[in-house]
Amino acid sequence: SFFISIFFFSSRRRHTRFLPVSWARRCVQETGVSTGAIKANLKRLDSSVQNVLATKPFVDFKPIYEYTSQEISSIPNKDSYDVVVTGDTSDVEVILKEFRNVKWVHNLYAGCESILKSPTLKDNKEITLTRAKNVSNIPLAEFSVGSSLFFLRNFTFFEKLKRNRQWHARVPLPFLNRKTVAVFGYGAIGQEVGRQFKQGFQTRVIAVDRNTDKLPPYADEVTTMANIKQVAAQSDIIVNVLPSTPATQKVFNKEIFDACKKGAVFVNIGRGMTVNEDDLMEALISDKLLGAGLDVTDNEPINSTSKWYDEKLQDKILLTLHSQDEQSEGFEFRAKIFEENVMRFAKGEELINVVDKVSGLSLIHI
Numbered sequence: 080s081f082f083i084s085i086f087f088f089s090s091r092r093r094h095t096r097f098l099p100v101s102w103a104r105r106c107v108q109e110t111g112v113s114t115g116a117i118k119a120n121l122k123r124l125d126s127s128v129q130n131v132l133a134t135k136p137f138v139d140f141k142p143i144y145e146y147t148s149q150e151i152s153s154i155p156n157k158d159s160y161d162v163v164v165t166g167d168t169s170d171v172e173v174i175l176k177e178f179r180n181v182k183w184v185h186n187l188y189a190g191c192e193s194i195l196k197s198p199t200l201k202d203n204k205e206i207t208l209t210r211a212k213n214v215s216n217i218p219l220a221e222f223s224v225g226s227s228l229f230f231l232r233n234f235t236f237f238e239k240l241k242r243n244r245q246w247h248a249r250v251p252l253p254f255l256n257r258k259t260v261a262v263f264g265y266g267a268i269g270q271e272v273g274r275q276f277k278q279g280f281q282t283r284v285i286a287v288d289r290n291t292d293k294l295p296p297y298a299d300e301v302t303t304m305a306n307i308k309q310v311a312a313q314s315d316i317i318v319n320v321l322p323s324t325p326a327t328q329k330v331f332n333k334e335i336f337d338a339c340k341k342g343a344v345f346v347n348i349g350r351g352m353t354v355n356e357d358d359l360m361e362a363l364i365s366d367k368l369l370g371a372g373l374d375v376t377d378n379e380p381i382n383s384t385s386k387w388y389d390e391k392l393q394d395k396i397l398l399t400l401h402s403q404d405e406q407s408e409g410f411e412f413r414a415k416i417f418e419e420n421v422m423r424f425a426k427g428e429e430l431i432n433v434v435d436k437v438s439g440l441s442l443i444h445i
Contacts, residue, residue: 169196186210192323208434214412215404216271219348222403223318226346226372261285261310264320273297308338323350336362342369351377363395374403
């Protein structure tokens with residue numbers, strides 16, 4: 080079964096959005112989130128998209144929810160559908176097999192690793208994939224700064240004292256000011272991370288990126304992943320913003336954590352697959368790393384028996400369950416990115432935020 084909305088263009092262009100109920104059920108089973116809450120969230124996003132399209136005189140739209148696979152196959156005139164609007168889900172394959180004239184798939188989120196599991200999407204050169212970008216830059220950067228302060232200023236220690244109604248003698252705490260921060264993946268999010276650390280705390284920022292032709296904004300140095308060990312060895316804070324690609328799988332592993340400064344803080348706002356989590360846990364438990372701020376994990380949602388809930392790790396991790404990219408304005412921002420491409424598609428113009436379906440990275444930057 081699917082949550083689905085279908086947008087009808089009077090110019091014969093019809094736009095579809097869906098997210099699978101199977102994902103919602105998994106959330107219910109493993110996290111306790113109610114299906115009703117997930118439906119409400121989806122409808123809010125759908126409403127934001129509709130509010131944008133309602134201002135376009137050439138668009139007539141009709142939302143449809145909770146289609147089963149059988150009902151999808153029975154929808155008439157499937158050859159007249161041009162565009163699929165979805166979240167990052169591999170179940171787009173079900174739609175693309177039925178709607179064979181689709182020319183554009185738009186992902187309302189930034190991550191594309193699941194949607195690119197669709198063979199039809201990857202193999203069909205006639206289908207363009209676009210995604211939302213620059214929606215989560217500020218909140219994810221704020222989480223990176225907040226996680227660093229959380230561990231450096233030992234907030235967990237003082238929270239325990241408060242709960243136990245205890246007073247403790249003053250303890251020396253390190254500054255964040257003027258520390259060295261390495262940002263792995265220096266795109267739009269990475270640059271915002273660099274900006275907040277640089278402007279707020281006068282840190283030295285090392286940008287690790289594919290493009291080293293010129294020094295990027297807010298960075299004191301730029302280098303490539305070939306120097307990951309050397310960068311880790313000199314960094315007080317490591318912020319991982321890397322996407323999930325074949326080249327980034329488990330790049331943060333024992334070899335890299337062993338090379339880190341003792342007492343460094345690791346922050347992951349990229350993708351969980353880029354980290355060997357057993358190696359990270361070992362580095363935390365052994366006190367090689369001071370702590371880890373994790374908004375993402377390898378397997379999501381994590382269940383109640385996950386190693387991340389081990390008692391030995393509780394003072395060493397800040398775990399925020401892939402929530403830090405959301406903000407009250409987030410749905411509207413995603414809808415506006417979609418709106419820009421709707422206008423371009425209607426005019427036959429080149430779309431923005433196009434994704435390379437091989438690497439999963441953006442081809443066109445805004």
